[in-house]
Amino acid sequence: MKARVRRVQVRLVTKDEMPRWMDLMARHHYLGRPDMVGQVLCYVATVDGEWVALLGWASAALQVKARDAWIGWSDDQRHRRLRYVANNVRYCILPGWSLPNLASRVLALNTRRLAADWEARFGHSVVLAETFVDPSRFDGTCYRAAGWELLGRTRGFGRHGRQWEEHKQPKTVWVRPLRRPARYWLAADFEAPELVGTPTPSVDINRVPLEGADGLLAALAQVTDPRKKRGIRHSQTTVLAIAVCAVLSGARSFLAMADWAQSLPQDLLKRLGCRRRNDASIDRIPPSEPTIRRTLEAIEAEELDRVLSAFLLRHGLGRAIAFDGKTLRGSGNGAERPRHLMAAVIHQTGVVVGQQAVDTKTNEITVARPLLEPLDLVGRVVTADAMHTQSSLAEYLVDEKQADYVFTVKDNQRILKRHLTQMNWDFPPSGPDNPERSWPD
Structure with missing residues (x-):
């Protein structure tokens, strides 16, 4: 029996198979033929080509008190993000296939x-699955064995057309996150890129503090308004x-910024x-594209x-x-050389936290200290390529900025390179001198 359960496969029903699927569901499920609405997958x-179970998915229920409280989203967020929740409206094990662990195995595979199937069919993914079970x-x-979580019971109402009618048959509510951060994404202030399908930004905007003395708005209020x-009509800070x-x-453009602002709900x-x-x-009213462009310019x-x-x-x-340092592509012309910039970048996110133009009459070495000077580097590690492997810069980072450094050693430091190649590297890595400081993750 275990071997047969391990051979279970779950796939989408083809168009030609739908009449058979509907007929079997009508004959063997206690609720009969499903009346699924919205976006539907069957x-x-x-097992070895034989049908053993049927499953039907449709758009999520409009309002479920237990589910909505568990997610923690507002009515506006629920209205905008309900499409990322799928409802398992039918599940039927066919007669003759009552094998141990079969039901939970099929659910897990589905x-x-x-x-992925939802995104391929409807152009967007789903991150949460829900279902309702008749406790009688x-x-x-x-569902419990397949990793679903019981949230509570419904109030015993059903939607018929535009009306809600009491049927006095409350159901238990079960959910299963399809992605681990699903609950966070659905209740986040701003649209998570994982939901809308945009490339993941370097910083999760939902984790950036907006209000307060140390928030983004207070920081931007320091910028001089010319x-x-x-x-x-619009404050520069906004x-x-x-x-x-x-x-x-x-x-990535003024127009995209304006379009993004237009999509924000009123509370944001x-x-x-x-x-x-x-x-x-x-x-x-959000600022328009001309307002954003003129302000930034x-x-x-x-x-x-x-x-x-x-x-x-x-x-x-x-x-x-x-x-x-990098040379900006397309920044030069026949009379002027392309612009060369030095940038300080956060390793984990790729966010630029500082940049400095490199004059054509000098090189990157002379720009390193002016670039790093305004940055708070206490307890941080600074990395650079071989050009910046200079004793003066190393002393500056350790003595003045209270930072650590990792530099590459090449032929521009021949004596140092020779000493390093002659060293015995068969030793454990050393820790920081100060026990209260730790290496970065």
């Missing part, structure tokens, strides 16, 4: 492929906050400080860079910093 479990008939044992007071958050969410527009439509209105870029760099480092977004 599966069959087989949920393992559900998200079943205990939900197979605009004339007459005609100002415009900059929206631009920064949009970039962290994947926006209010938190970001967007103005009201008029004195009597509660609706908030008018501010002092280096001042904004310093403010954001200090903010990112202050909130512990990186323990290891790398700095290196």
Whole structure:
């Protein structure tokens, strides 16, 4: 029996197989033929080609008190993200296939492929599965064995058309996260890139503090506003906050920033400080693309860079910093050489926390200290390539910045390289001199 259960496979039902699937479900499931709504996927479990179980999935229930409390999302978040939840509306083990562990095995195999199938069919993934079990008939044992969690019971109401009617048959509510952070993504303030399908940003914007004395809004308020007071409709802090958050969410142009701002719900527009439509209105209006563009073009870029760099480092977004120089592609022309920049980057995230232009009459070595000077490097590790393996820079990092360093040694430091090649490296790595300090993760 165990060998047969291990040979179970779960796959989508083809269009030609749907009549058979519907007929078997109508004859063998106690609820009969399913009336599934919204986005629907139908599966069959087989053993050596024989049908052993049927499963049907559809769009999630609109309101479930136990589920909504467990997720912790607001009504607006539920309205926008309900499509990332799938409802197991039917599950039927066919007669003659009552094998031990079969039901939980089929469920586990189905949920393992559900998200990928959903995205392939409907263009977006699902991150949470839900189902409802009649406690007068079943205990939900197979769901528990497959890793589902019991949340509670429904109130005994069902939706018929646009009306809610009491049927006095409460069901138990079960959920199964298909991705470990599903609960966090569904209740996050901003749209998680894993849900909307955009490339994962270097910093999770939902973990960036907005309000408070040490939040992003307070940091951006330090940037000098060069605009004339007459005609100002949006505060500079709000415009900059929206631009920064949009970039962290994947926006790469002024138009993309404006589109991202337009997609924000009212509660987030209010938190970001967007103005009201008029004195009597509660609706908030985000800044337009021209407003964002004019504001970003008018501010002092280096001042904004310093403010954001200090903010990112202050909130512990990186323990290891790398700095290196790159020539900007397309920044030169026939009369001028391309611009060369030195940038300090957080290892774990790739976020730039500082940058400095390298003059054509000098090199990167002379720019290293000015680049690192405004950064809080206490307790951090700084890495660089062989060009910056200089004793003066090493002393500066240790003595003045209270940082550690990892430099590459090549032929520009021939004596040091010879000494290193002659050393006996058969020893355990040393720890920090100060026991209160630790190496970065």
